[in-house]
Amino acid sequence: MSLRYFGTDGIRGKAFDSPLTTSEVARWGKSWSQAALNHKVQTLVLGHDPRLSSEPLLKAFISVMDPSISLIYLGMVPTPVLAYETSRTSGAWGVMFSASHNPHLDNGIKGFSSSGEKLEEAVEMEIETIFDSTPVADKIVNPNLPAIQPHQYLNVHEPFPVPVPWRIAIDCAHGAASTLAQNIFLSQNIHWIGTPSDGARINHFVGCTHLETLQKVILESNLDFGFAFDGDADRCLFVDSKGDVFDGDQILWLLVKEGIRAGRPPEGVVGTVMTNGALEHLILDAGIPFLRTPVGDKFILRAMATCNYPIGAEASGHVIQKSLGPTGDGLATALSVCRILKNVGIREVFESRFKPFPHQLVSFVTRLKKPIDMCPSLNEVLDNLPKEFPSLRTVIRWSGTENKLRLMAEAPDLHSVNIALERLQHAALRDLN
DSSP: OOOSSEETTEEEEETTSTTSSHHHHHHHHHHHHHHHHHTTOOEEEEEEOSOTTHHHHHHHHHHSSOTTSEEEEEEEOOHHHHHHHHHTSTTEEEEEEOOTTSOTTEEEEEEEOTTSSBOOHHHHHHHHHHHHHSOOOSOOOOOOOOOBOOOOHHHHSOOEEOOTTOOEEEEOTTSTTHHHHHHHEEOSSEEEESOSOOTTTTTSSOSTTOHHHHHHHHHHHTOSEEEEEOTTSSOEEEEETTSOEEOHHHHHHHHHHHHHHTTOOOSOEEEETTSOHHHHHHHHHTTOOEEEEOSSHHHHHHHHHHHTOSEEEOTTSOEEETTTOSSOOHHHHHHHHHHHHHHHOHHHHHHTOOOOOOEEEEEEEOSSOOOGGGOHHHHHHHHHHHHHOTTOEEEEEEOSSSSEEEEEEEOSSHHHHHHHHHHHHHHHHHHHO
8 A cells, every 4th residue: 555645755745735734734733643652652843944834834733633742843943953853852753844945835744753764654654544534623723833942953063164265155045054054154254045044935046956046156256166955954965166066976975985085984875776877886896885775865764774884865965974863964964075175175076076977867747647657658668778778777757746757867878868868758758648
């Protein structure tokens, strides 16, 4: 039985539209609290990003939940802060209202276990089952949110005084990291973008899904480099002085190389089906095991736990360092990379990036999601491509948070990629239109 509401990163959609209407969110709160009590969890750690819908939805969430549940409210915080606080609070789950990198009209509910990691699918299924059997409340009260409690994130992530010669830009996407980032990266010489937090402008042509703004500032101001977070700061991407993107794959290889240089190579590394094949070859050539998972940081985390591997990442900028926190953490990623840049040198780091295999990704929105195995034209192309291009790697998947089909092709030569992607697009359009 598959999940109906939860995607790869919680429940997500248009705020105040199903399944995130005010009455439905009240039912989600009641269902979450009941599932928590079923698992002997007595406390929920709550937080949200700055979207205009976040506080009203959170109020609905707590309005009819079981009164025996204790609430710890962190206010507006990045997702990794909530995950960290959940992991250090005995007998607690975490609930974060955020739609991450999505537009400002969207929102979502992310759930975290007592370890600070994403909830297991079995628990999500349990919450969904309770939700479907929970009647709509006759009247939803509008409770006050609890008093905001301080978090301890800065106790484990020491602020970074930016070296005086550096000229950098930091893009906070008008999101949850806008204030905290300014308490971590200390300098009068930082070009701040996407600040302050602004629920009406979150992710709007800023942040790591709109790097063109950061690139423009770096090039026009002749800066050394910059980095960007998304709306809830669970991911981070860098841009060098030439405006070239240093993505999650490059960051992962940089962290692996730093471990090797320090005499502490990781026991293994986890990527996803979207991780570039050139990076996989580099890691394996270094004698380090490498494992791929489906897309989604929760899958990376589970593989890391199963194999006891300390590090994993997605090209999109979710980087997980288990020694620094229980989930993807854009702030911790930025700190780690900045410390390497300080020790190794800015030019040396960015000029030593690996050359990725040609890799192209095409996405398009559809009205309905149709299972891939029910797309005959697409499956015929997928069956035939490996016969013609043995080194080609393809990934076809639906977004876990939107009705969007993603087609990826990758090979050591661009010619194979272009041909494959053209055939895949035509086949997908035939099947879906």
